[in-house]
Amino acid sequence: MPAGTLYRGREGMWSWVAHRVTGVLIFFFLFVHVLDTALVRVSPEAYDTVVATYKTPIVALLEYGLVAAILFHALNGLRVIAVDFWLQGARYQKQMLWTVVAVWVVLMIGALYPVLGHAVRELFGS
Amino acid sequence: MSTSESTASGIGPVEGASLYSVDNPAPVIEPPRKRTRKSPKSTRGNFEMAAWLFMRLSGVVLVVLVIGHLLIQLVLDGGVSKIGFAFVAGRWASPFWQVWDLLMLWLAMLHGANGLRTVINDYAERANTRLWLKGLLYTATVFTILLGTLVIFTFDPNIR
Incomplete structure (x- = not known):
């Protein structure tokens, strides 16, 4: 491959990639989630x-990943709306991305105990 | 980079003075692709623009609906541990949460389906591949929306 022909974007491109990947993952989960909820029409036991x-602890970890994907997609989606509709949006898109990342990190730390606490208690005893 | 030297007419010092002024304006050139009464009717609607706008409008609403849903289901009151048939029955006893979940289902499915439609259009290069993938996508979307709607409307807490 000739050197220097592969486009590697910066914050703008990588946030776009992450938005796509998280969006597709969330959609597939949503499909499964509607199916599992539909079991309330079968029987309470089912x-x-x-x-x-x-x-279970393993699925709790997946739930933490789901929360991570949803929170990033939601926050970055608000950033995309700001880029599109706010006059200064495109100028501040990088600063807004780092704001998104910062808020995301804080929320993910906050979600640590509520989402994973029960799994830790189950694995290591209360 | 001495753009500050250009005159008000937009013509730099190299080109010299402008031929036109307020009293002697430049001739108007008709835009080459301007639609006139003679040009054929456009066969394209505004679907892509409507879809673009829908993604932003539904996105804002979904941020509220989905984060509220996550708080209730995964964070508050013991997190995921409390979820069971009784918990679902308790929530869907209220029309407020029925409407919340119904709106979330429809908006999220349509938002996600439109997102996947864009992804398929971007990466599936053969027309036939796009046709089949989108056929599968639309089938799964219609099925999921109808199933979820049916479940919310026909939920019976005394099923047993």
């Missing part, structure tokens, strides 16, 4: 059995 898997 629903509770499937929801029990959501409470």
